[in-house]
Amino acid sequence: MHVTRDELRDFAARAFVRVGLPESDACIIGELMAEAEFQGSEGHGIMRMNHYIRRIQAGGVNPKPNIRVVEERAAMALVDGDNGMGHLVMKRATGIAIEKARTCGVAWVGSQHSNHAGPASLYPRMALEHGMVALYFAVGNANHLPPWGGLDMLLSTNPIAVAIPTHEEPPVVLDMATTVAAYGKVKTKAQRGETMPVGWMIDRQGNPLTDPKRSAEGLLLPIGGYKGYGLALVFGLLAGTLNGAAMGKDVIDFNADDVTPTNTGQAICVIDPAAFGDPLEFKKRVDVVVRDLRASERMPGVERIWLPGEQSHLKKLEAQRNGTPIAPALQKSLDTLADSLGILRLSGGTP
Structure with missing residues (x-):
């Protein structure tokens, strides 16, 4: 359909x-x-x-939250989502960041007492409509990643998204988890009755796990080995700990617990290119970089070089x-x- x-x-x-x-x-x-x-x-x-x-x-999510700013300075704000749907919290936070960036050139807005808000790229894309650059960070809503070399799942997929405007080319939009696969992709595979590729998850003995219906028995793998673990940690500290939101062992597995508020933390940083010069010239320069990359020499068998x-x-x-x-x-x-x-x-x- x-x-x-x-x-x-x-x-x-x-x-x-x-x-x-x-x-x-x-x-x-x-x-x-x-x-x-x-x-x-x-x-x-x-x-x-x-x-x-x-x-x-x-009762795990408040259907009628009082979403409000609880801390604020010229170029920052902290939004309390009152346990409302994350989409509402982050739309509000992103709007605040865009308006502050118009004045200050850059703005950082964090959230606490929020919830899952969908794909990370939704919110940086909102800044594109205003010709601005944006970066988004979040603490995932369930821990599936141990510290490098460990077995205790103390970190989540902790995604990051970045959106950069262009003039004529499609905007550059990076949306990635700090794990090889986001857990949402694992859930999609399970719903469709498909297997996972080797390299997404391992079991607690370090063997490949490819059955998504057994994902609770396994661990997601970080991108780039220990480097992905480091990224998951620092993004979680910025989106969670800095905002007074859940991080590490305090993260609630919202897949298994429908009642407990998750206190999800997110953050968005918006940059107005006009603070650095002519925004149209910036977009044109991004176009040049995009076209250079796309037109660069390809390895044998590669049909096209893609941009994020x-x-x-x-x-x-x-x-x-x-x-x-x-x-x-x-x-x-x-x-x-x-x-x-x-x-x-x-x-x-x-x-």
Whole structure:
């Protein structure tokens, strides 16, 4: 089944309204979830609906939060999400950072008492609409990574995303976990009945683990060995510890616990290129670098050199033309959710 962006947004909004969210908030979350799906971030898109709804119904997420600034200076702010949906918290935080960057040239806004907010790139992309650069950091919502050489899972995938505007080329958008694979990709493999590639996870004896349904028995591997472990640590300290949010052993596994608030920490830094000179010239220079890289000599068998964000850009264009595909297992899951809530199915049928 292929669905339009509006169909995805409206389905998610109907579900969130049914479990107590104000319609305006439900529409914001639905729009961001649809955006995630259309840019190809399926592991953090509509497949998360059942999980989000379950946590709200169980009391683990506040459906009507008082999201507010609790600390502030000229170029920074700390946002308390009041245990609301992370999408709402980070949209608010990003908006504050963009406005502060207009005045100060750069701004850093952190969050505490937030929740899972979808793919990391959603929020830096918002700054692109204003011609700005943005960097995003977050503490993941479950620990699947031990310290290098250890077995205790004290770190999460702790993602980072960076968005850099261009003039004529697609924007440069890096969105990556500090592990070889984000846990959302593991969940997607499990839902589809597929196996994981060797190198994503190992068991506690160090052997490759390829069955995603056994992921609770294993450990995610960091990118670049000990370097990825170091990145996971420092990004977690910046997004979690600095904000008074959960980090390390305090991280709640929201896959297994629907009741306990996660106190998720996130941070976004926005830079206005106008503070460094002509922003149009900056964008044109980025275009030059992008084209030089793409046109550089390729190794045998390599058809194209890709820039970060290009494949997501093409997926989004394709989805805008033809709708985004919903796998049969996911469609069945969403239909079951719709029936349980008494709302119109995504597939158009009635309960």
